[in-house]
Amino acid sequence: xxxxxxxxxxxxxxxxxxxxxxxxxxxxxxxxxxxxxxxxxxxxxxxxxxxxxxxxxxxxxxxxxxxxxxxxxxxxxxxxxxxxxxxxxxxxxxxxxxxxxxxxxxxxxxxxxxxxxxxxxxxxxxxxxxxxxxxxxxxxxxxxxxxxxxxxxxxxxxxxxxxxxxxxxxxxxxxxxxxxxxxxxxxxxxxxxxxxxxxxxxxxxxxxxxxxxxxxxxxxxxxxxxxxxxxxxxxxxxxxxxxxxxxxxxxxxxxxxxxxxxxxxxxxxxxxxxxxxxxxxxxxxxxxxxxxxxxxxxxxxxxxxxxxxxxxxxxxxxxxxxxxxx
Amino acid sequence: xxxxxxxxxxxxxxxxxxxxxxxxxxxxxxxxxxxxxxxxxxxxxxxxxxxxxxxxxxxxxxxxxxxxxxxxxxxxxxxxxxxxxxxxxxxxxxxxxxxxxxxxxxxxxxxxxxxxxxxxxxxxxxxxxxxxxxxxxxxxxxxxxxxxxxxxxxxxxxxxxxxxxxxxxxxxxxxxxxxxxxxxxxxxxxxxxxxxxxxxxxxxxxxxxxxxxxxxxxxxxxxxxxxxxxxxxxxxxxxxxxxxxxxxxxxxxxxxxxxxxxxxxxxxxxxxxx
Numbered sequence: 001x002x003x004x005x006x007x008x009x010x011x012x013x014x015x016x017x018x019x020x021x022x023x024x025x026x027x028x029x030x031x032x033x034x035x036x037x038x039x040x041x042x043x044x045x046x047x048x049x050x051x052x053x054x055x056x057x058x059x060x061x062x063x064x065x066x067x068x069x070x071x072x073x074x075x076x077x078x079x080x081x082x083x084x085x086x087x088x089x090x091x092x093x094x095x096x097x098x099x100x101x102x103x104x105x106x107x108x109x110x111x112x113x114x115x116x117x118x119x120x121x122x123x124x125x126x127x128x129x130x131x132x133x134x135x136x137x138x139x140x141x142x143x144x145x146x147x148x149x150x151x152x153x154x155x156x157x158x159x160x161x162x163x164x165x166x167x168x169x170x171x172x173x174x175x176x177x178x179x180x181x182x183x184x185x186x187x188x189x190x191x192x193x194x195x196x197x198x199x200x201x202x203x204x205x206x207x208x209x210x211x212x213x214x215x216x217x218x219x220x221x222x223x224x225x226x227x228x229x230x231x232x233x234x235x236x237x238x239x240x241x242x243x244x245x246x247x248x249x250x251x252x253x254x255x256x257x258x259x260x261x262x263x264x265x266x267x268x269x270x271x272x273x274x275x276x277x278x279x280x281x282x283x284x285x286x287x288x289x290x291x292x293x294x295x296x297x298x299x300x301x302x303x304x305x306x307x308x309x310x311x312x313x314x315x316x317x318x319x320x321x322x323x324x325x326x
Numbered sequence: 327x328x329x330x331x332x333x334x335x336x337x338x339x340x341x342x343x344x345x346x347x348x349x350x351x352x353x354x355x356x357x358x359x360x361x362x363x364x365x366x367x368x369x370x371x372x373x374x375x376x377x378x379x380x381x382x383x384x385x386x387x388x389x390x391x392x393x394x395x396x397x398x399x400x401x402x403x404x405x406x407x408x409x410x411x412x413x414x415x416x417x418x419x420x421x422x423x424x425x426x427x428x429x430x431x432x433x434x435x436x437x438x439x440x441x442x443x444x445x446x447x448x449x450x451x452x453x454x455x456x457x458x459x460x461x462x463x464x465x466x467x468x469x470x471x472x473x474x475x476x477x478x479x480x481x482x483x484x485x486x487x488x489x490x491x492x493x494x495x496x497x498x499x500x501x502x503x504x505x506x507x508x509x510x511x512x513x514x515x516x517x518x519x520x521x522x523x524x525x526x527x528x529x530x531x532x533x534x535x536x537x538x539x540x541x542x543x544x545x546x547x548x549x550x551x552x553x554x555x556x557x558x559x560x561x562x563x564x565x566x567x568x569x570x571x572x573x574x575x576x577x578x579x580x581x582x583x584x585x586x587x588x589x590x591x592x593x594x595x596x597x598x599x600x
Binding site: 005006008030032034035039040043044045046047050051053054056276277280282283285286287288 | 419432433435436441443476479481530531557564
C-alpha cells in the first residue's frame with residue numbers, strides 16, 4: 001500500500017540539505033507543503049494500525065529541546081549523565097511490543113532535517129556522557145532513505161567524550177562500511193528468538209540476518225552490543241532464549257562482544273491499556289499484568305530477566321552484562 | 327460485509343452521477359437534506375457553502391452511524407488557475423481560507439488520479455489570493471466537510487474528490503456541463519471506496535465479547551466488575567483467536583453479593599489460566 005508515496009514537507013524544512021537528500025531518494029512521491037509537522041502528525045482520529053500498512057514521510061525542523069535525559073528506568077551503562085535525542089520519530093518496522101504505538105498519535109515517519117541544531121546542542125555537553133540517537137526510531141534501518149546514521153557517526157568523531165549508541169534491528173549496516181570504526185560508538189543489535197521475532201517483529205529482518213550484520217560490523221572493528229530485549233513470555237521461553245544466545249555466541253566470539261543487555265517486556269500503563277483495548281491482532285498484551293511503578297509487566301518478570309542474564313553470563317563477564325535495573 | 331459509504335455533494339446536479347451509477351432511491355428521512363440511498367450507500371445533497379456542507383456531514387453521521395466504520399466523501403466541482411477542466415483530483419490538504427486552518431485526509435492508498443491542495447472560500451472568486459498555488463483548487467465546501475467529518479471519523483476514512491469545472495471563471499460554468507464533468511469523479515470515488523476497508527476485525531471481536539456481556543447481565547455484576555470481566559475476557563479471546571469462550575454452565579449463578587464476588591473471582595482465574 002504505497003509506503004512513502006506521499007511526503008509532507010514543512011516549508012521551513014525545504015532548504016536543508018538533508019531534506020534534499022531524502023527527496024532525491026523518493027523522486028516519485030507526492031509532495032505536500034505544510035506549515036508544521038504537528039498539523040499532520042498530531043491530527044486527531046488517526047489509525048495507527050492502518051498507517052503502519054502505508055507509512056508516509058514527514059520532513060520537519062526540530063525545535064528545542066534537542067536532548068532529553070534518559071529515564072531512570074533505562075540502562076545507562078555506568079554513565080551518570082545519559083541522554084537521548086530524536087532525529088526521527090517512528091520506525092519502518094512494526095513490532096507488536098513497540099512503546100511508540102502507545103505514545104504517538106501517528107505511525108507516519110517524521111525525519112528532522114536540521115542536523116546542525118542537534119549537533120550544536122550536543123556539543124554543549126563537555127564532560128563524559130551517554131547518548132542514544134535511536135530511542136524513538138531505527139536510524140540504521142532508514143539509512144537507505146535518510147543518511148542520518150552516517151552523519152551521526154561523522155559527528156561522533158568530533159566528540160570523543162561522548163559514548164553514542166546506535167540501536168537497530170536492521171540487517172544492513174551499510175552506513176558503517178566506508179567508515180573507520182569509532183571507539184566511542186556502540187552498535188547495538190536487538191535480538192529475539194526466531195519464534196518471537198516471526199510472531200511479534202513481522203517487518204524486521206530475521207534474527208540470523210541481524211546476527212550476521214553484527215558479525216560483519218564486529219569484523220570491521222566496531223564495538224557491538226547485544227540487546228536481548230524485550231524478553232517476551234513466549235511458550236518455552238527459557239529454551240527459546242537459551243537457543244538464541246547459544247546461536248549468537250556460535251557466530252560472535254564472546255570476548256569480542258562489547259557488552260550485552262537483557263530486560264523483560266514492560267510498558268507504561270497508559271500506553272499498555274490503550275494498545276490492549278485497540279489491538280485485536282496480537283496476543284502480546286493478553287497476559288495477567290503486574291504493575292510495577294508506572295509500568296506493566298509479567299508477574300514473573302524478575303525471574304525471567306535474571307534467567308536470561310544468567311545465560312549471557314555463561315559467555316561474558318559480569319561487568320559487561322547489563323539490565324535488571326528496574 | 328460491505329462498507330457503508332456516504333457521499334455529500336453540494337448540488338443535486340453533482341450527485342446525479344452517483345444516484346444513477348448506484349441506482350439510489352429517494353429516502354424519506356424527515357431531515358433537512360435531500361437524501362438518496364440503498365442498503366450500503368447514501369447520497370446527501372447539502373446545498374452550497376461551508377455551513378450547509380458541515381451540517382450535512384454531521385446530520386448524515388448522526389442518522390447513519392454505521393458510516394463511521396465505512397467511508398465518507400465530499401465530491402463536487404472546483405476551480406483552478408491552471409489544471410485541466412474535467413480532470414479529477416483527490417485532495418491531500420484542505421485550507422479554510424477564512425481561518426487558514428488546514429486539514430488533512432490520510433491518504434493511505436495509491437491511485438492514478440491527480441492530488442491537490444484545496445482552498446475553501448466563502449464566496450466565489452475569480453482570482454487566486456495569497457497562499458494559493460497555481461495548481462491549487464478552490465471550492466466552497468471541502469474544508470468544512472473535513473472539519474465536521476473528522477469529529478466522528480478517522481481521517482483515513484474521510485476524503486474529497488474534486489473535478490475541475492473552470493479556470494477561475496466560476497460565472498462561466500454551465501450547469502448543464504456539471505453532470506458531464508462529474509462523470510470523471512465517479513472512478514476516483516469508487517477507487518477510494520475500494521481502497522479503504524472496513525473494521526471487520528473489530529466487529530468480530532465485539533461479537534465474540536458478547537458472552538461476557540451476557541454473563542455480566544445474568545450475574546448482575548457491578549459496572550466495575552463488568553469492566554474487570556471484559557478486560558480479562560478480551561485477553562482470553564486474544565490468546566484464543568479461533569475459540570469462543572463457552573458459557574460457564576458449570577458455575578452456579580450467584581444470588582448475593584458474596585457469592586457474586588466469589589463467582590467472578592473464580593471465573594477470572596479460569597480465564598487467566600486458560
